[in-house]
Amino acid sequence: MIKKIIVGLILFIAVAAGSFWFVNGQVNQYLNQPLLIDSSQLVTVDSGTNLKEVLKDLTQRNWISSSPYARIVDRFRPDLTDIKAGTYDFKPDETLGKILALLVSGKEHQFSITFIEGSRFSEWMKQLEDTPYIEHTLKGMSEADIAAKLGIKEKDLEGLFLPQTYNYTAGTTDLEILRRAHKALFKHLDELWKDRQKDLPIKTPYDALILASLIEKETAIESERITIASVFVNRLNKHMRLQTDPTVIYGMGSAYHGNITKKDLRTPTPYNTYIIRGLPPTPIAMAGLASIKAALHPGESPYYYFVASGTGGHVFSKTLTQHNIAVRAYLRKLRSNK
Template identity: 60%
Template structure:
């Protein structure tokens, strides 16, 4: 009788052990199953969501296969259950265990939006509308209203925001992005204004932004910025009109069709520097840090003119006669390229 009981207990122990091994194997197969994403996939884990519910949502979204042992993951892998709310990027090649480790880490996916140097606020608004997972708070607000929300004294935002790439997480608003861009621009402007050259024809930091925006639109060649700045500074000091096409284009607004005609150069607008003296009333674009630096620290030169070389840069001249020759050479270059 004792032998039968012993045998029974032995068999029960073997069965239990076998059952445990089987369940353990099933759980391991469950947590190591590949997450079914063929391209980057955004998954949002909402605050207060239970561990069981997270597994259910992954299943409902077709990312993992369901299993009867899903409820046992908490027991066999308690280290995977302390998940943090957030928005995460799931990439091809991950398994469920790795995804849960990602949720546990709290390392949310950083979205990004890039504003190009020389862009306008109109282009910024369009980019913000298209940005993914960004809360929209400025929709319906005028530019002046947005400026007020940012604590700025100007009604136009042109030139007052730093063009660069901004990273953000879910819940960030378009207004948050603009506040960061405004703060970064102000920090750079304050620093550069303190380090500016003496005797510049610029009375305020805002005028420096106006000049920097013109430089930004005139050249994308890094080593030319200080020289372009010197041309405009020299002309301002001599009370010569700036005569720069980007200001004309900006003043034309929606009327600009890609070409500037002679009548456009003669048509008065607050921004037409062929007609007005001095700087236009506001910046014409968002300048980058390099253009701000150039505006406040121009090259020491006597250049008064420049024209495109036809080879990506510009030809600088000290007299009108030199400039006219450079213009003729540029036109000849254009004709030879046709």
């Protein structure tokens, strides 16, 4: 009798073990199926979504094949049950198991937004507003209000952020991206300011940003930045007006329509460096690191003037007479190109 019981128990265990391994194999086969998608798909998983809801959603999208074993995945793979909310990038040929592991890891898709050197704060705000997967919290707010939220003492935010590429996950606020850009700028600026060239005619890091913004707007040619910086520094040291057109344009605001007239050059604004002496009151654009470095390390040059060459760069001059000759050459170049 005992022998029969033992034999029966062994058979039961064998059948149970066989059934377990069979079901486990079916579950694994279900999890090893590739997603039926042709291209990457962004999927947002809401807070509180569980494993069964994810599997149901993928089945309804026809991205996976249904299986009677789907309902017991959690029993065999409890490591795949802690689904985290977020927006994820599902790629073709990834298996269901890898997708579920991704949702458990919480490694959301990284979006990116790129701000270019020389852009204005108003352009940043429009770009943030038009960029998907960002939570927009600043619409209708003034610069002063935004500055207060960021803890920035200046009420004009021009030039106070570092133009570069920023990665973010879905739901990141526009304010958080601006906060990161502001911190990134001053992390570099603080280091560069400590190592600045001696005897510069600028007194504060904010002055450096103003000067850097003028350099940024005058040239995109790397090799010219330091020379243009030296021209501005030479003029500041001689108490000469900077007379740089981008400041006039900035001061004109919405009145600028593509051309500067003699009247514009004579019209007073806080930014018209043909009239005011020294730097304008604020930066006129977001300066990149190269322009900031040039502002703080302009080196030395004998130049006090520059004008566009008409071929992409600038012609630098030591004297007003030389400069006027270069200006006439530039105007002839313009006329010949019409």
